[in-house]
């Protein structure tokens with residue numbers, strides 16, 4: 190059976206839904222094929238058998254775009270959101286250090302503080318060659334060795350010398366000596382930094398509720414769930430689905446991972462280069478717990494863990510995001526840990542839950558006596574698109590080659606640009622791409638993809 194549509198979208202995650210909303214507003218003929226049974230992609234949520242709600246990793250909503258904010262407001266209504274002040278912390282040795290670590294050295298032991306300060310004073314600055322070089326140049330030996338390098342290896346699972354640093358922009362706070370010294374003098378914490386000093390979260394249903402609502406506001410007949418694409422024929426402008434249907438299109442927006450897309454249409458020039466793309470996989474481990482969190486966790490949203498004693502790099506007190514993330518609000522609470530896996534950093538999935546619980550006990554997050562009511566483990570084959578050295582030399586020609594064939598690969602793994610891969614960026618990539626296709630314009634129509642720094646400075 191064959192079907193002809195003007196704009197075909199692969200994937201109903203934030204990027205695909207951003208594209209769909211725009212296409213609908215412009216009155217275009219569009220259709221989404223989604224491999225999963227529902228919308229949301231990596232920003233979906235699920236409820237486990239015991240009734241605990243989980244995201245696929247700790248998702249918080251913040252935005253660089255008024256347009257995205259309006260869509261979020263409309264999706265859940267003003268009463269559908271809870272707003273939080275970010276309380277993020279670093280667990281360092283046996284101490285809690287407010288995030289960002291580099292601005293709160295007064296929380297360290299005198300010896301560690303002295304080492305970090307001496308390194309910071311001697312930090313050479315200058316133009317870095319890699320992410321690793323950037324850490325050393327910007328922060329100096331102490332902060333780099335004690336926190337930056339161990340923490341970032343836990344997140345990325347890649348040698349920092351093999352990673353680029355063009356993406357750090359607004360994501361990693363550069364320390365200002367005055368601020369650091371003032372904190373040491375006064376003992377006052379520096380807590381507020383960056384684009385997500387406050388954030389909001391859906392009252393019910395986890396982050397996935399947003400994307401279910403966005404999809405629910407669009408005509409249902411334009412969605413085909415559980416119908417993934419398996420092959421793309423750029424010459425014939427047709428996609429074959431898992432059920433063996435062929436769907437023709439004038440333009441195709443793909444949000445599937447770029448290397449998967451390349452495998453689906455290997456005839457596109459340079460498609461073989463997609464094998465050089467690097468990514469992390471992510472394990473998400475959720476623990477549904479009885480009683481109340483320990484005092485040490487009061488008010489904390491999420492915490493970073495550079496230590497080698499635990500498998501996770503980040504833990505979220507997920508019940509703090511919304512009381513409805515647990516089945517009995519006020520009587521239960523929940524923790525969610527994220528663990529990365531790469532070729533350089535293998536993970537034993539069989540022992541991961543045990544190791545996570547052990548680490549949480551050792552780090553003081555999970556008292557011995559706390560009853561574990563529920564455990565949830567999800568493996569995300571693609572978690573983070575790694576900004577490896579030479580990434581743009583691989584990605585940009587690939588994207589251009591696909592565009593020449595009428596295929597626009599966009600989104601977190603569609604465009605593989607970590608610096609513009611959050612929900613707001615992804616949604617806007619989809620939206621801007623439809624505007625480009627509709628107007629017949631060029632890259633200037635897509636500032637998120639082509640001018641990430643200016644977008645992130647907003």
Ligand SMILES: Cc1cc2nc3c(=O)[nH]c(=O)nc-3n(C[C@H](O)[C@H](O)[C@H](O)COP(=O)(O)OP(=O)(O)OC[C@H]3O[C@@H](n4cnc5c(N)ncnc54)[C@H](O)[C@@H]3O)c2cc1C
Pocket residue numbers: 199200201202203204205222223224225228229230231232245246247248249250251416417418419444445446471527569571572573599600601602603610611612613615
């Ligand atoms: C651990 C973690 C933490 C995160 N934290 C945050 C956060 O705090 N804040 C934030 O804003 N963002 C966060 N993100 C990022 C957020 O999840 C992404 O921005 C967003 O999901 C990307 O949307 P997308 O549509 O580009 O890709 P995806 O969400 O990956 O959607 C792609 C869709 O394509 C579908 N698909 C795949 N193959 C096919 C096929 N062959 N045919 C049809 N469909 C297919 C998939 O099923 C999926 O639904 C986080 C991500 C992770 C992994």
